[in-house]
Amino acid sequence: MKEFKLFLESLVPFTESEMQVLLSLFSEIQLKKKDYFAQEGEFSSKLAFVSSGVLRAFFRNKTGNEYNKTFFTPSNFVAAYSSITTKQKNLINIQCLTDCTLLVADFRQLTSLYKAYPKFESLARVMAEYKFSIKEKREIELVTLEATERYEIFKKEHPNLENLISQYHIASYLGITPTQLSRIRRQNSKS
Structure with a gap:
């Protein structure tokens, strides 16, 4: 409390x-x-x-x-x-x-x-x-940003959330498939 x-x-x-x-x-x-x-x-x-x-x-x-x-x-x-x-x-x-x-x-x-x-x-x-x-910002991001950019914003706005929930839920939130999210994460780890 x-x-x-x-x-x-x-x-x-x-x-x-x-x-x-x-x-x-x-x-x-x-x-x-x-x-x-x-x-x-x-x-x-x-x-x-x-x-x-x-x-x-x-x-x-x-x-x-x-x-x-x-x-x-x-x-x-x-x-x-x-x-x-x-x-x-x-x-x-x-x-x-x-x-x-x-x-x-x-x-x-x-x-x-x-x-x-x-x-x-x-x-x-x-x-x-x-x-x-928050709702307006998210709606604009969904239609104007690439999936990689949305993923970076997600990580900044929700630090450590990736460690608590399944990748399926994150992909759904980002408007992409789990396979696409895996590719983005692989690319980010190489950078």
């Missing part, structure tokens, strides 16, 4: 009483590798802070092929954002790639406190702006 508190304080200057109210909304849960935090077609209402572990957000097409959209690593929030904000069914799956420890809160409970605690709404705005900018 200490790391979570420091993370929150880095985003919004909460008073001690505001921080206590906010922290009281979250409880710790443990999920095992391959467990789902959210599943396509279900309704989500939970927002979580990743204390440890790695999760992936992915979607599956009609033929069963999976495409990784993003990874959630420690000191990041994870949620099926479109579902919790629109109250519609999830469009994506969120699955643990390792054992995970999450601090989980009910999103509606959090939003119900916006009027009483305006800084909670400020926190939500800061997080939404951050998530949007």
